[in-house]
Amino acid sequence: MERMVILTGAGISRESGLDTFRDEGGIWSRIRLEDVCTPEGFARDPDTVDDFYNKRRRELSTAEPNAAHRALADLEAAYGNMTDDAFLLITQNIDDLHERAGSENLVHIHGELLRLRCLNCGATPLWATDCQRNTPCPACGQPHLRPDVVWFGELPLHMERIQRALERCEVFVAIGTSATVYPAAGFVDEVSGQARTVELNLVPSGNAGLFDEVSYGEATTIVPRFVRDYLAENLL
Numbered sequence: 001m002e003r004m005v006i007l008t009g010a011g012i013s014r015e016s017g018l019d020t021f022r023d024e025g026g027i028w029s030r031i032r033l034e035d036v037c038t039p040e041g042f043a044r045d046p047d048t049v050d051d052f053y054n055k056r057r058r059e060l061s062t063a064e065p066n067a068a069h070r071a072l073a074d075l076e077a078a079y080g081n082m083t084d085d086a087f088l089l090i091t092q093n094i095d096d097l098h099e100r101a102g103s104e105n106l107v108h109i110h111g112e113l114l115r116l117r118c119l120n121c122g123a124t125p126l127w128a129t130d131c132q133r134n135t136p137c138p139a140c141g142q143p144h145l146r147p148d149v150v151w152f153g154e155l156p157l158h159m160e161r162i163q164r165a166l167e168r169c170e171v172f173v174a175i176g177t178s179a180t181v182y183p184a185a186g187f188v189d190e191v192s193g194q195a196r197t198v199e200l201n202l203v204p205s206g207n208a209g210l211f212d213e214v215s216y217g218e219a220t221t222i223v224p225r226f227v228r229d230y231l232a233e234n235l236l
């Protein structure tokens with residue numbers, strides 16, 4: 001099996017009922033990202049930020065992984081026990097649908113919706129319910145919790161591990177992302193010429209011209225097809 005890196009975005013969770021950001025009617029068409037997805041917005045009005053993420057946690061609690069999430073878990077399983085990131089799934093999504101579908105070699109470059117971070121003691125507790133300004137940290141008891149997600153202007157996570165995997169990958173697949181936000185939007189550029197690059201999306205992303213292969217349609221159709229064809233060609 002070839003060394004593979006997969007990058008997913010909000011489009012892979014769309015058919016699980018979770019909104020994307022930039023499609024028509026998407027999240028950023030309803031609320032200003034400056035108000036809920038920046039440190040300045042949180043400092044200015046933390047209650048609005050709490051409400052935004054509380055609503056998304058409630059939506060996630062009734063969402064299920066879809067066939068695209070499951071297909072990526074099946075693809076990872078075909079790699080068996082890995083000593084290194086021969087297969088690495090990088091998601092920009094903060095939902096836990098990849099985990100619930102069975103993915104394990106996975107990093108959340110923008111953090112996790114079901115985790116908070118204590119600004120007093122640094123604890124990062126799992127958290128599936130609402131959080132308010134007076135919610136005490138389970139570790140230190142202080143009421144200084146924030147979502148453990150990466151806001152605009154903050155450093156993305158797991159970048160050393162991501163760079164190592166990108167430097168050695170032979171196949172790079174971008175799924176359900178508009179290629180709007182860096183550094184994730186720049187990964188295809190980094191591996192072009194070294195890896196075979198594939199875009200699986202509803203419509204061409206801003207990076208479409210950079211990919212060797214493209215396939216357009218709904219993720220629950222095109223991702224299982226990609227995985228089935230790849231395994232048929234590579235599992236001799």
Ligand code: APR
Pocket residue numbers: 008009010011012014015020021022023026092093110175176177178179180181200201202203204205217218219220
């Ligand atoms: N199947 C496949 N792709 C889809 C589907 C679907 N059913 N529905 C939508 N898409 C595609 C859209 O065509 C679009 O290209 O998914 C992409 C979603 O793009 P965005 O909404 O911009 O989401 P994403 O690329 O993940 O955004 C990146 O921006 O706001 C930040 O932190 C946030 O992680 C997010 C980052």
